Amino acid sequence: MSKPETIDRLTERQRACLELVAKGFTSKEIARKLGISHSTVDNHVLAATQLLGVADRREAGRLVAQLGQQLPRQAAGLTDEEKTSIVGVQEELQQQISAGLKLVPPIGGKLNEQTLGHKTIQILSLAFLSTMVVIAMALLISGAFKAFR
Structure with a gap:
């Protein structure tokens, strides 16, 4: 199986993790950005590395960055309305936290x-x-x- 076909088989999370790896982020930084634990990031990266048949995460990240740009995403991104509602909920929670006991x-x-x-x-x-x-x-x-x- 060729590399573009293999990259197409990556899950959305695996691809997102590898794209951030290609940008130089650590597992903990990726976890914060995606809202998951760093061990989950490591699991996604490991599974993707094995699926791609590459030696390490940097090589997998480079491969996804090079070939993945031409490939369509598996899942559609959030709509502006969904993003706005998520941001609204996060801001409301922050206000509740900041209004609490200091x-x-x-x-x-x-x-x-x-x-x-x-x-x-x-x-x-x-x-x-x-x-x-x-x-x-x-x-x-x-x-x-x-x-x-």
């Missing part, structure tokens, strides 16, 4: 890409909260012991 650092996504100063403040606030919880637990336990004497 003592706990944000989890995942771009909100977690903070400056060193912000990270330090978040770590110190978590340390303070943890200390307060330990003190409260110690007071409760000591009070329970005093009550049962």
Whole structure:
């Protein structure tokens, strides 16, 4: 089977992963862009590499970048309406997160890409909260012991 026919057999995710590999992205960066885990990216790249019969991911990426440009996609991309609705949902979730309790650092996504100063403040606030919880637990336990004497 020729390489263009083999590339045509790649799934949409495999092709997307290899296109990003060709652009020099790491598995973790690809995972963030596609919204999947980095191990899933590695699985897609490995399956595609084996299907193409190439030595490594860079060679597979180059092959897809060179030959894949002339080939049609297997699945149609999102329409503008679908993209807009996805962006709207993401913005709504971000607003809900930012309106919540500020003592706990944000989890995942771009909100977690903070400056060193912000990270330090978040770590110190978590340390303070943890200390307060330990003190409260110690007071409760000591009070329970005093009550049962």
